[in-house]
Amino acid sequence: MQSYEKLLLENKAWAEEVRDRDPGYFDRLAAAQKPEFLWIGCSDSRVPADIIVNARPGAVFAHRNIANQVIATDFNCLSVIQYAVQVLKVPHIIVCGHYNCGGVRAALDRQRPDLPLLNKWLMHIKDTYRAHRDEIDALNSETERANRLAELNVIEQVIRLSQFSIVQSAWQEQQRPTLHGWVFRLDDGLLHQLVTLPPGSDVDVIYQQRRGQDS
Template sequence: MKTFEKLLLENKAWAQDMVLADPNFFSRLADVQKPEVLWIGCSDSRVPSEIVVNAQPGEIFVHRNIANQVITTDFNSLSVLQYAVDVLKVNHVIVCGHYNCGGIRASLKKQNPNLLMVNKWLKHIKDIYRLHEGELDALGSEDARVHRLVELNVIEQIYNLAHTSIIQGAWNQDRRPILHGWVYGLQDGIIKELISLPPGSQLSPIYEYADVA
């Protein structure tokens, strides 16, 4: 059996199980989505957002990319953020990285001439490394540098979120959402909280919007 055929069969089995447990499950989901959370995670197949927090369909609005980045010139992530915050009215935005992230590890190496688009994406993580070069280079091994850069990257993405007009506008108008920076352990499945920014958190003035609505 081919992989895609197995996926289709598993889908049918899952749907049947859900209906047996709750006959109105799909009709209720089809009506409207009201997630409380936007999850910005890594594309890594080992970190499925809903599964690692035991969430049900409809509970989390999800955006994933390589190394869970929030790049303020990326219309894809910004459109997801705006829809989640301004339309779905989520109360929490989570950036969840994970230890031993391949994107983070690759960013500590020279650029691969065969992966031009990936290089451009990872360049933002290289910038984070440059900002913390002394701390990272003082660590004893590559694994230790990757471990710490995973954490620094999550923290940086939280501040990238806070620097957007989308988040600052929602903070000023609705006193939401809370921003959470988490990291997931592949070896034990446990999530560690690194940072939390509630509405009104102090930012450097150069990142504040003068008259954000």
């Protein structure tokens, strides 16, 4: 059997098992989604959002990319954020990074000439390293340096979220969403909270939205 065929078989078994346990489950699932969380995580296969928080389908609206970045010119991520905040009206946005992140480790290294697109994608993490270079370089090992940068990268993305007009408008008008920065430890499977920004948190004035404007 091909590996992808196993996925299809597993899917059949899963759907059957869920239906046996709860016959109305898929009717309810098909009707609408009302997730409470937008999850912005790393594409890494070892950090599957729904599984590590034991969530059922319908609970987590998700966007994943390499090294869980929120980049202001990335229409993909921004569209997900806009839909989650303005249409689904999620009360919480979670940016979740993880230790031993390949994207973060690569950002601490030289650019690879064979991966020009990835080099660009990782530039923002290099910028975060540059802003915290003294702290990171003072750490003893490569692993510690990469793991601290993974944490700082998460915190940067949460701050970036707070700078978006989509978030600031929702904060002013609806007192949501709360922004969370978490990091996942692969060797024990546990999540750790790094930062929480409730609605109305301080935003540097140059990132604040002028009243009556949305741009």
